[in-house]
Amino acid sequence: MSSGVGLPGAAHLMLADGVVHLDPETAVFEAMLEGWARQQRARFLDWDGTIKPRLALIRRFADFTNEYPWQWQPAEVDAFMNSLRDRRPTFAASTGRSYQNALRMFCCYVTDARYGWPVKCFESFGQAPVQILHEWNTIGHSSEYEGDSERRPLTYDEVQALFDAADGRVEDIRARRRKGALAAMRDAVLLKTVYAYGLRRQEAVRLDLHDLRRNPKAPSYGRFGAIFIRYGKSSKGGPPKRRTVFTVPEFDWVVELLDHYIEEIRPLASPGKHPALWITERLSRISMRRLDEAFETARTMAGLPEELNLHCLRHSYVTHLIEFDYPERFVQDQVGHEYASTTAIYSGVSDEYRNRLVQRSLKSRYSDLWGTSS
Incomplete structure (x- = not known):
């Protein structure tokens, strides 16, 4: 099969005919990487979140092997993965699989005859790239969840302790008459909002004032009846997904x-016409890193385990909605999960809730007996 004419990333488009390179091996390798980047951009994949990390991994693997792609062999994959695990004992299987998938996709690209790299490499170096990742040297996907088992939903007491710590930080800064009280107040409300709506980091920091929505079925909540998410997690190659998250009665404390915050705290930053809901002291939108830091500070002050991170608040939201007896489909739509199985992975209901379910089932099945015993 001949190489594809005009195919993004094809070898004949990346390397000009008749040009003699002082370092041909490096020139071809760099052209491969640029070609693969173009191929991925043609599929509308995200540069910062997907393409750039993949290119960095390929360079890292090439540095480890000290060889070029047309010289790679399967044994080098084994050595690379073992070195990663030796350096980091907590190296997750899911991370390892993502590395292997990226290497496999790169090998698929450079071994595909339509892109012309096998012929180019054989003509130039007498070797052609081969696929070095197969079923027998990659991680099998045997479990739906492979994350850190210690990361879990927060209990109600832990959520309260976290929020108390965030509020306490405001009072501590004020008592010391130090700068930062305004940012601390913002962070406290932001953390509570993340929990009250089950938001991801990007969804929270990208909120604008006009994303606050009224819910005709809950007029008492005013403009806080729902929030419109415009930057939900996207599918590969697709735009950010949108959804509306309703304010539920169990979390309606977030309305006040x-x-x-909007009427009293945010104006103190003199935001002008800036649309962002969460404004920094420099009149910019708060970053995801700053949001992580706000959680970590409150977590430390509350004395909570270090393995808990901001995303655990989202897990807590899912779990607590289920414990409030909301239907699974409602919970799934609230958090923007495509599959119900993902929502199920997020939940970690308490023993007390499961005991209530058992008692409810017993009452339903043995109503007569239950009534006489009580």
Whole structure:
């Protein structure tokens, strides 16, 4: 099969005919990487989140092997993965699989005859690239969840301790008459909003004032009846997914908090016409890193385990909605999961809730007996 004419990333488009390179091996390798990047961009994949990390991994693997792609062999994959695990004992299987998938996709690209790299490499170096990742040297996907088992939903007491610590930080800064009280107040409300709506980091920091929505079925919540998410997690090659998250009665305490923040706290930063809901002291949108830091600070002050991270608040939201007896489909739509199985992975209901389910089932099945015993 001949190489594809005009195919993004094809070898004849990346390397000009008749040009003599002082270092042909490096020139071909760099052309491969640029060609693969173009091929991925043609599929509308995200540069920062997908393409750039993949290219960095290929360079890292090439540095480890000290060889070029047309010289790679399967044994080098084994050595690379073993070195990663030796350096980091907690190296997750899911991370290892993502590395292997990226290497496999790169090998698929450079071994595909339509892109012309096998012929180019054989003509130039007497060797052609081969696929070095197969079923027998890659991680099998035997479990739906492979994350850190210690990361879990927070209990109600832990959520309260976290929020108390965030509020306490405001009072501590004020008592010391130090700068930062305004940012601390913002962070406290932001953390509570993340929990009250089960938000991801990007969804939270990208909120604008006009994303606050009224819910005609809950007029008492005013403009805080729902929030419109415009930057939900996207599928590969697709735009950010959108959804509306309703304010539920169990979390309606967030209505008063948001109203106070918008009317009393946010104006103190003199935001002008800036649309962002969460404004920094420099009149910019708060970053995801700053949001992580706000959680970590509150977590430390509350004395909570270090393995808990901001995303655990989202797990907590899912779990607590289920414990409040909301239907699984409602919970799935609230958090923007495509599959119900993903929502199930997020939940970690308490023993108390499961005991209530058992008692409810017993009452339903043995109503007569249950009534006489009580």
